[in-house]
Amino acid sequence: xxxxxxxxxxxxxxxxxxxxxxxxxxxxxxxxxxxxxxxxxxxxxxxxxxxxxxxxxxxxxxxxxxxxxxxxxxxxxxxxxxxxxxxxxxxxxxxxxxxxxxxxxxxxxxxxxxxxxxxxxxxxxxxxxxxxxxxxxxxxxxxxxxxxxxxxxxxxxxxxxxxxxxxxxxxxxxxxxxxxxxxxxxxxxxxxxxxxxxxxxxxxxxxxxxxxxxxxxxxxxxxxxxxxxxxxxxxxxxxxxxxxxxxxxxxxxxxxxxxxxxxxxxxxxxxxxxxxxxxxxxxxxxxxxxxxxxxxxxxxxxxxxxxxxxxxxxxxxxxxxxxxxxxxxxxxxxxxxxxxxxxxxxxxxxxxxxxxxxxxxxxxxxxxxxxxxxxxxxxxxxxxxxxxxxxxxxxxxxxxxxxxxxxxxxxxx
Numbered sequence: 309x310x311x312x313x314x315x316x317x318x319x320x321x322x323x324x325x326x327x328x329x330x331x332x333x334x335x336x337x338x339x340x341x342x343x344x345x346x347x348x349x350x351x352x353x354x355x356x357x358x359x360x361x362x363x364x365x366x367x368x369x370x371x372x373x374x375x376x377x378x379x380x381x382x383x384x385x386x387x388x389x390x391x392x393x394x395x396x397x398x399x400x401x402x403x404x405x406x407x408x409x410x411x412x413x414x415x416x417x418x419x420x421x422x423x424x425x426x427x428x429x430x431x432x433x434x435x436x437x438x439x440x441x442x443x444x445x446x447x448x449x450x451x452x453x454x455x456x457x458x459x460x461x462x463x464x465x466x467x468x469x470x471x472x473x474x475x476x477x478x479x480x481x482x483x484x485x486x487x488x489x490x491x492x493x494x495x496x497x498x499x500x501x502x503x504x505x506x507x508x509x510x511x512x513x514x515x516x517x518x519x520x521x522x523x524x525x526x527x528x529x530x531x532x533x534x535x536x537x538x539x540x541x542x543x544x545x546x547x548x549x550x551x552x553x554x555x556x557x558x559x560x561x562x563x564x565x566x567x568x569x570x571x572x573x574x575x576x577x578x579x580x581x582x583x584x585x586x587x588x589x590x591x592x593x594x595x596x597x598x599x600x601x602x603x604x605x606x607x608x609x610x611x612x613x614x615x616x617x618x619x620x621x622x623x624x625x626x627x628x629x630x631x632x633x634x635x636x637x638x639x640x641x642x643x644x645x646x647x648x649x650x651x652x653x654x655x656x657x658x659x660x661x662x663x664x665x666x667x668x669x670x671x672x673x674x675x676x677x678x679x680x681x682x683x684x685x686x687x688x689x690x691x692x693x694x695x696x697x698x699x700x701x702x703x704x705x706x707x708x709x710x711x712x713x714x715x716x717x718x719x720x721x
Contacts, residue, residue, distance in 0.1 A: 312337055315717045316455055316464040318442045318488070319471030320347035322706035323689025323713075325426040327468045330714030332433035339464070340430070341457055343441035347430075348423035350472065354661075354703065359419030362393040362707070363700035364410040373701045375502070375560055377694050380669040384677070384708040387715075390700075393707050400425040411700050442471075445488050445685070452492075452684040466684045466717035468677075470710060473663025473690040474499050485691035486666065492682050495668040497693045500565075501660030503556045503702075506572065508549035509650040515545045515616045524578040525554045527561060527651075528571045536570075537561040540578055545613075548655065556661065557698050559654060570651040576609065576644045585641055597630040604629045608644065617643055662702050666693040676721065677713035684720075686713040 313336045317324045320342035332338045340347075354360065363370065367385045371378045394404055394412060402425045403415040414421045430437070440457040445467060447453060454463040474483040486496045520543050527537040543552035550572060562570055577585050589608070596604045602618050602625030609617055618625045621643045623636050657663060667687050671680050679685040689706040696702050 311720065313465045313718055313720045314463070315339070315466045315468065315714070316341060316462065317468045317470055317714075318455070318485070319469070319689075320344075320437060321470065321472055321689065322348070322351050322426075322703055323472075323691075323710035324468070324470035325430060326707045326710030327470050327686075327688050327714035327717070328430050328435045329426070329433060330711045331468075331718040332430070332435050332714075334715050334718035336466075336714075336718035338430075338433070339436045339438060339462070341438050341440055341442045341455070343439065345439055347427050347437060351426075351703075352419050352423050354419055355413065357419050358413050358417045359422045360411045360413055360698075360700040360703065361397060361404065361422060362390045362412045362704045364394070364406045364412050365390060370701065370704065373699065374694065374696045374705070376664060377669045380672075380674045380692075381694060381705065381708065383675045384712045385704075388708045388711040390704055392711075393704060396707075397422065397425060400429055409699055442484070442488075445469075445492055447492055447682055447685075450681075450683060452682050464684075465720060466686060468686040468688055468710075468713050468717055469667075469691055470688040470713070471691060473666060474657050475501065475504075475660040475663050475690075478658075485687075489667045489687070489691070492679075492685065494671055494679065494681060497665040497668055499657065499663055499665040501654045501657040502560050502664040502695050503661035503698055504559045504657075504659060505546065505551035505655045506549050506555055506559060506562075507652040507655060508572070509567070509652045512545050512549060512616070512649070513547045515613050516547045518545045518610055518613045519552070520544070520574075520576070520610075522578070523554075524575040525558055526573040526575070527558045528573055529569065530571055531569055543574075549652070550649070553698065560695075560697050562651070562654075565651075565653055567652055568650060572649045572651055574647040574649075576647065582641055582645065585644065586637065589637060589640065593629045593632065597628070599629050601625055601627045601629055601632060617647070620647060661698070662695050663690055664693075664695045666691050669693050675712075676716040677709055678716060678721075684717075686717050688713040 315331045315336040315338050317340045442457045444456040452467045469485045471485040524540045537558040541554040543554040592607050621640045677686045688709040
């Protein structure tokens with residue numbers, strides 16, 4: 309038998325609550341410190357409020373979808389994988405379903421069901437939740453001995469830092485974990501936004517709000533000439549540029565952002581090759597020969613985007629359809645198949661879904677999530693320098709690292 313450990317967890321997000329449950333399950337006396345007035349604030353808004361809890365894939369496929377430091381996560385995923393996540397929530401009474409891209413959601417489509425299940429599970433295991441802001445880690449002779457919150461010192465045998473990254477600060481993820489890590493000598497790698505909207509050099513505010521489905525987005529590295537991302541799906545024009553699922557996914561593939569380095573290339577008709585699209589346009593035009601060009605595109609594009617696309621095609625919108633030349637038609641096809649916008653940069657990190665960068669994995673034991681510098685200090689979730697593509701992978705990182713950290717903190721090893 310292990311001596312009962314007093315474990316503190318900073319942050320009641322996905323990683324923090326899973327840490328608390330696993331620490332309590334393994335016999336620890338657990339206290340969670342959450343500065344918000346409720347637990348799971350960020351978790352409650354993930355997946356547009358639906359919560360993409362994991363991805364229905366095996367560990368090898370999971371590792372392929374980790375962007376930063378996948379090897380570091382091998383032990384965490386081996387201990388608690390995607391099938392464990394699904395079983396965990398279904399055992400808590402939250403039925404799950406799998407959708408396109410193997411994304412797993414609650415059948416109810418309510419992220420709050422996930423939050424409430426974790427909250428109830430913590431309660432059932434006797435976890436105490438203190439709604440206090442932690443301001444400092446306390447250490448002595450290379451070992452964590454507790455923490456300070458609201459001006460009061462608390463003694464603990466282990467502390468798990470699970471307070472998220474620097475994205476969505478309004479939910480509490482304001483970078484506190486990085487401050488705590490640095491304060492005890494840990495290295496924090498540069499923080500940049502990931503899964504984030506993109507700003508374009510060209511002003512697209514006139515088409516803000518236009519949502520596109522079944523389009524293909526390519527991201528071209530203009531310096532190398534290579535396509536770094538290509539996928540079909542949904543995207544959205546905004547007052548600053550581009551957003552939506554495709555764009556968030558694309559942002560993960562864009563390293564060392566510089567103005568002019570990347571371009572977005574949008575294919576509005578990916579299902580049609582150039583010849584087939586030309587035939588389609590000719591067919592549409594044949595039915596409205598006496599109309600102005602700008603009024604003859606309703607069958608091809610959403611009405612709000614037509615004036616913008618007319619300008620991009622270089623064709624006078626008042627030109628009668630029966631006067632459109634073959635060369636002009638080819639210009640229209642080029643615009644529809646490869647509308648190109650220069651990317652100016654990422655939106656601010658506070659608008660990102662996740663933070664890339666964090667506590668250096670070289671300073672954390674991957675088998676336990678314990679600090680290699682300070683005994684009794686553990687890390688879990690987004691505070692660590694690991695991140696993944698969209699599709700449930702980032703929450704799986706949180707659950708897996710949280711379970712591993714909680715278990716070993718409870719064992720005092």
